[in-house]
Amino acid sequence: MKARVLVVDDDAALAEMLGIVLRGEGFEVAFVGDGSQAVAAFRRERPDVVLLDLMLPGLDGLEVCRQVRAESGVPIIMLTARSDTLDIVLGLESGADDYVVKPFKPKEIVARVRARLRQHDDVAPELLSIGPAVDPVTIDVQGHVVTRDGQQLALTPLEFDLLVALARKPRTVFTREVLLEQVWNYRHAADTRLVNVHVQRLRAKVERDPDTPQVVVTVRGVGYKAGSG
Amino acid sequence: MVARRVVRVPGRGAGRTFWADVGRRWRGSLQTRVVGTTLVASTLVVGLLATLLIGQVGKGLLDTKTQTSLSEAQSGALQVQSRLAAIPDLSVPQAVDDVLKSSFRELDTRGAVGGLYTVLEIPSAPDKAARVSETASPDDLPQRLADKLRPNGGALYTYGPVPDGLGGRVDGLIVGSVITTPNFDSYDLVHLFPLTAEEQTLSLVRRTSLIAGVMLVGLLALIALLVVRQVVAPVRRAAATAALLAQGRLTERLTVRGTDELAQLGASFNTMAQALQEQIRQLEDLSRVQRRFVSDVSHELRTPLTTVRMAADLLYDARDDFPPDTRRSAELLQNELNRFEGLLTDLLEISRFDAGATSLEAEMQDVTALVRRTVEAATVLAEWRGSEVVVRAPDVPVVAEVDAVRVERVLRNLIVNALEHGEGRPVEIAVAGDERAVAVLVRDHGIGLKPGEAERVFTRFWRGDPSRARTTGGTGLGLAIALEDARLHRGRLEAWGRPGHGAAFRLTLPRRSGADLGEGAPLPLGPQLVADLSRADR
Numbered sequence: 078m079k080a081r082v083l084v085v086d087d088d089a090a091l092a093e094m095l096g097i098v099l100r101g102e103g104f105e106v107a108f109v110g111d112g113s114q115a116v117a118a119f120r121r122e123r124p125d126v127v128l129l130d131l132m133l134p135g136l137d138g139l140e141v142c143r144q145v146r147a148e149s150g151v152p153i154i155m156l157t158a159r160s161d162t163l164d165i166v167l168g169l170e171s172g173a174d175d176y177v178v179k180p181f182k183p184k185e186i187v188a189r190v191r192a193r194l195r196q197h198d199d200v201a202p203e204l205l206s207i208g209p210a211v212d213p214v215t216i217d218v219q220g221h222v223v224t225r226d227g228q229q230l231a232l233t234p235l236e237f238d239l240l241v242a243l244a245r246k247p248r249t250v251f252t253r254e255v256l257l258e259q260v261w262n263y264r265h266a267a268d269t270r271l272v273n274v275h276v277q278r279l280r281a282k283v284e285r286d287p288d289t290p291q292v293v294v295t296v297r298g299v300g301y302k303a304g305s306g
Numbered sequence: 307m308v309a310r311r312v313v314r315v316p317g318r319g320a321g322r323t324f325w326a327d328v329g330r331r332w333r334g335s336l337q338t339r340v341v342g343t344t345l346v347a348s349t350l351v352v353g354l355l356a357t358l359l360i361g362q363v364g365k366g367l368l369d370t371k372t373q374t375s376l377s378e379a380q381s382g383a384l385q386v387q388s389r390l391a392a393i394p395d396l397s398v399p400q401a402v403d404d405v406l407k408s409s410f411r412e413l414d415t416r417g418a419v420g421g422l423y424t425v426l427e428i429p430s431a432p433d434k435a436a437r438v439s440e441t442a443s444p445d446d447l448p449q450r451l452a453d454k455l456r457p458n459g460g461a462l463y464t465y466g467p468v469p470d471g472l473g474g475r476v477d478g479l480i481v482g483s484v485i486t487t488p489n490f491d492s493y494d495l496v497h498l499f500p501l502t503a504e505e506q507t508l509s510l511v512r513r514t515s516l517i518a519g520v521m522l523v524g525l526l527a528l529i530a531l532l533v534v535r536q537v538v539a540p541v542r543r544a545a546a547t548a549a550l551l552a553q554g555r556l557t558e559r560l561t562v563r564g565t566d567e568l569a570q571l572g573a574s575f576n577t578m579a580q581a582l583q584e585q586i587r588q589l590e591d592l593s594r595v596q597r598r599f600v601s602d603v604s605h606e607l608r609t610p611l612t613t614v615r616m617a618a619d620l621l622y623d624a625r626d627d628f629p630p631d632t633r634r635s636a637e638l639l640q641n642e643l644n645r646f647e648g649l650l651t652d653l654l655e656i657s658r659f660d661a662g663a664t665s666l667e668a669e670m671q672d673v674t675a676l677v678r679r680t681v682e683a684a685t686v687l688a689e690w691r692g693s694e695v696v697v698r699a700p701d702v703p704v705v706a707e708v709d710a711v712r713v714e715r716v717l718r719n720l721i722v723n724a725l726e727h728g729e730g731r732p733v734e735i736a737v738a739g740d741e742r743a744v745a746v747l748v749r750d751h752g753i754g755l756k757p758g759e760a761e762r763v764f765t766r767f768w769r770g771d772p773s774r775a776r777t778t779g780g781t782g783l784g785l786a787i788a789l790e791d792a793r794l795h796r797g798r799l800e801a802w803g804r805p806g807h808g809a810a811f812r813l814t815l816p817r818r819s820g821a822d823l824g825e826g827a828p829l830p831l832g833p834q835l836v837a838d839l840s841r842a843d844r
Contacts, residue, residue, distance in 0.1 A: 091613045098616055158608040179608040180615045180647060 079105045080194050083124035085115045085141060086156065087134050095128065098183045104190070112136030116144045119151075126152045126193050128186070131168055139171045146172030150233030152193035156181075169274035174235040175261060176271075192262035193235070207244040207303045208292035214283050216244055223283070235260065236279045243293060243303045252300040276301060337531070337538050344530035348523045356515040363511050367504045372463065375479050378423070379497040380461050382413050383483035386495060390487050402487045410437045417497070421471040426496040427485075428452075434491070439498075441469040447496050448480065455482045455494050468498035476500050540568040544575055556583040593660075600657040604650055611643075611650065618643050645781070652783035656766065659790040666794050668819035671710050672703035673744050674737045680717040681735065687722060692730040693750075695721070699737035706744040707819040712791040716799070717746065719784040720811045724750040726780065727809065738828040742817060743797075745829040749810040755803025763801050764789045788813075797823060802831045 082099050086092045087110045096106045109118035113135035119127065127145060131138035142153055155168045155176040165176055177189055203218040214225045218241055223230045232240065238260045243251065251259075253269040261271060280287045294304045331338050386409045393401050410427050417423035417439065424439035426447055436444045451464045461483045468478030479499040486492050543560060550558040559579060562572040621636040628636065658664055674697075681688075681695050688695050724733040728750040736747040755763065762768050767782040785799075792799035795815045803809035812831040816823045 088609050088613070091609055094613045094616045098620065101620075158605045180612040180650075183616045183619045 079103060080125040081105045081107065081122060082126050082128060082190060083107050083109065083119060083122050084128045085109050085112075085118075085133065085138070086128070086130040087111065087132075088130070095186070098187065099190070102187050110134075112138065112141050115141045119145050119149075124151065126154065126190055128154050128156060128190070129173070130156045131164065132158065139167055142168065142171040142173055146233075150231070150236075152234060154186075154189050154193065165268070166270060166274060169271065170278075172233075172278075174233065174275075176268075188262070195238075195262075205241065205244040207240065207247065207305075208283070209304060212285070212291075214240075214292055216241060225283070230282055232279070232282060235275065236282065239275055239279055240283065240293075243301065247303040247305055250296045250299050250302045256300070272301075336541075337534050340534040341527055341530050345523065345527045348526040352519040352522050356519050360508070360512055360515060364508050367507060368501075371499070371501060371504055372479060375423070375481055375497065375499045376461060376463060378499075379463075379481035379483060379495075382416075382425075382497060383461065383485060383495050385409065386413070386485050390485070393488060396488050402489055402491070406485075406487070406493070407437070413495075413497075414439050418471070421500065421502070423497045423499045424469050424471065426494070426498070428494045428496065430492045430494070439469070441471055441473055442498060443469075446480070446498055447482065447494065451480060451482050451496075452494065455484055468500050470500045470502055476502055477505065537568065540572065544571065547575070547579075551579055551582065556586060597657055597660045600653065601661065604654045604657060607650055611647065615643055615647070649781045649783070652781045652787060655787050656783055656790070659787070659794075664790075664794055666819065667709045667711070668707045668795075669710065670705055671708050671713070672705055673708070673713070673739070673746060673815075674699040674704050676708075676710060676713055677717055677735060677737055677746060680714050680721055684718065684721050684725065687725050688733070691725045691728065693725050693728045694732045695725075695735065696732055697735045697737070700739075704737050704739040704744050706739070706815055706817045708795060708815055709791075712794065713813075713815070716788040716791045716813055717748075719788040720746075720748040720813065722780070723784065723811070724748050724752075724809075727752040729753060731808075736829055739817070740826070740828045742821070743814050743823055743826070743828055744817060745812055745814045745827050747810060747812045747829045747831065749808065751808035754805045754807050755801065755809050756805055760801040760803055764799070796820060798827070800831055802833075804833060807833060 082104045084092050084095050084099075084106060086095070086108075089110065092108050092110065096108065099106045107118065107122040107124065109115050112133035115129075115133070115136065129138055129142060133141065138155070142155070145151065145153060152175075153173045155165075155173045156179060157164055157168065157176055158179045168176060174193060175189055177186055201219070205216040205218060206213040207216065208214045208225075212225070214223060214230070216223050216237075221234075221237060223232050223237065223240065239256070242256065242259050253272040256272050257263045257269065276293055277287075280290050280293055283292045284290050291304045294302055296302055332342065333339075386406070389405050389409050390402065393405055395401060406427065410425065413425045417425055424442040424446075425437075426439070426442055426444060427437040428444055428447060429436060438444055446466075446468060448464060448466050451462060454462055461481055463479055463481040465477065466480050467475040468480060470476040470478075478501050481497045481499065483495045484492055485495050540560075547558050547560050556579070559576050560572040562569050562576065618636070618639045622640040625633045625636040677697055677699065681697060684695070721733065721735070729752040731751040733751075734747075734749045736745075736749070738745055738747075764785050766786045769782065789799045792813055792815070797813065797815035800812050800814075801809060802812075810831055810833075812827065812829060814823060814827045814829075
């Protein structure tokens with residue numbers, strides 16, 4: 078089955094070009110050019126990944142991002158013309174999984190989309206546990222289910238990948254660079270803010286008290302590791 | 307002719323510094339000058355007035371005393387004379403003597419009251435004894451008065467020391483008269499008036515004048531201080547406010563009270579500050595609008611550029627299916643797009659610097675490692691230009707707190723620049739550090755720089771030789787960005803060059819982020835070869 082990509086961009090030429098490139102790579106592509114129609118289009122098209130321009134007429138890209146994230150964990154990749162810190166952090170905090178700065182190359186955008194669409198079908202049955210032994214968070218990797226106290230926690234695929242990466246090697250401290258490579262598929266150094274923002278979002282969902290994290294622990298000056306004990 | 311030199315005497319240092327200090331205060335403060343001048347001038351005037359006053363009072367006292375003393379002495383002499391004239395029987399041998407004796411006693415008694423005077427009665431005949439008051443002596447009659455008395459007769463006076471009635475001598479008035487007895491003997495009757503009371507009065511006047519004078523001078527100085535303060539305080543405030551304005555606090559104003567000249571000064575000052583602030587605001591607005599425009603243009607360009615970029619990539623990837631001309635076009639399109647993209651990135655970077663929207667992400671880094679990494683990334687270009695890149699660095703890491711991304715960008719710019727202008731000759735790179743700074747020197751042996759070009763290489767879009775073809779397609783902003791990166795570190799980026807001898811660029815960065823770099827640098831910038839430098843190092 079072909080993966081579906083929803084391109085939310087008001088620039089018709091760029092959208093069309095993205096369509097050509099993505100179709101050439103074997104994706105199915107749908108378009109929407111107006112922010113106010115983006116959420117409706119998302120519900121109708123049921124895409125596997127969303128490419129979202131932050132500068133949109135109608136409804137602001139950040140708001141679209143928030144609304145889509147509110148009802149789905151589908152991967153969202155921002156397209157931004159600004160590499161300024163604030164814009165990117167705002168976008169990530171609104172729920173985006175990754176971002177690409179214009180102008181990008183066709184290979185770059187395809188690599189980003191593929192990284193977010195990695196299939197988990199071939200995963201062997203695996204049960205992981207992370208966090209304090211008395212109150213652990215359990216992960217059914219094959220079933221893509223995260224639970225604590227029998228309660229299911231709703232994680233986005235990216236948050237799930239991040240949690241699994243940490244849980245698989247509970248004694249290892251992961252630097253942000255290593256996490257970028259394992260979770261985001263970046264081959265060379267990229268923006269470590271991606272990791273910071275997503276760890277915050279993950280903690281908001283899996284921690285009892287996000288201010289004193291016990292599941293995803295910060296190792297000062299190095300990175301993150303799985304909580305235990 | 308022998309030149310004369312002023313020889314300074316040692317040991318006068320303290321005095322000199324004191325006077326130098328006074329001189330500095332005198333020149334440095336209007337207040338000191340005005341109060342000082344008032345002090346000196348009023349002291350002179352008050353001193354003069356007091357001298358005049360004391361002189362006048364003294365003269366008046368003396369005149370009055372002389373008048374009363376003269377009449378007192380005259381009446382005494384007349385009294386004796388008339389008593390002598392009234393002797394009924396001159397045949398009694400003792401009669402004259404008795405009269406003289408009794409009248410002397412009378413005079414002596416009268417003079418003793420209140421210490422008014424003492425009396426001498428000195429006969430001209432040497433065989434007779436003189437009569438003198440108890441505390442006086444015949445020597446109290448000065449010879450010069452005695453000499454005049456006898457030929458002239460009448461009352462004469464002079465000034466000299468007289469008995470004060472207590473056994474001492476004080477300044478006084480000496481009045482002499484000649485008494486002639488009926489038997490033709492003559493006596494000098496001398497009244498000695500001490501001026502004790504007058505002296506006391508005069509010294510009282512002197513003391514009072516002195517106290518009054520000092521107080522007057524003090525008060526005048528105080529008044530001068532008050533007056534000058536009224537003027538100086540607003541002037542000082544204006545000076546302080548002007549200094550604040552000069553520091554960039556453009557909203558500073560003076561508080562204006564009243565309508566006097568100082569208030570006018572304050573109002574004019576404020577008007578000036580207002581005008582200044584407006585001018586600067588306008589300039590700032592203008593430059594903000596301009597920077598904003600550059601930034602917006604760059605951003606607006608990005609979306610169409612992305613489309614073009616993707617289209618070009620698609621065409622480029624499919625170029626083998628095209629006829630030769632179309633294929634070459636696709637290649638050119640691709641190459642020029644790369645250049646265009648680089649230019650846009652650099653423009654954005656520059657506009658970010660201009661807008662002050664940059665921040666330093668400084669961490670401890672081994673600068674040598676950064677250099678080696680950058681050199682490695684430039685291997686392809688170096689091979690293509692046929693230049694060998696030699697790095698000479700200390701064996702120990704050269705660690706500094708720097709922003710690795712920015713420093714690598716500076717180094718990349720310098721190395722690419724050196725390779726581009728190196729004419730295929732070796733490019734040498736030296737790394738060094740001292741306590742305060744680290745430095746990287748990039749030296750090429752290419753065409754070099756003409757005099758005056760070393761400063762201009764950092765100008766945006768500046769080209770050394772417009773006729774020279776650009777081969778590697780630099781944007782013309784590389785060195786300008788590198789300079790901004792160095793400045794962001796509070797470091798320096800400098801160039802040296804000579805035609806035919808190549809060029810050298812030196813990046814100097816402080817060891818600690820934000821620390822002051824000072825003047826020196828761990829590496830010299832000039833015609834030295836890097837090989838020689840490191841040899842001298844060892």
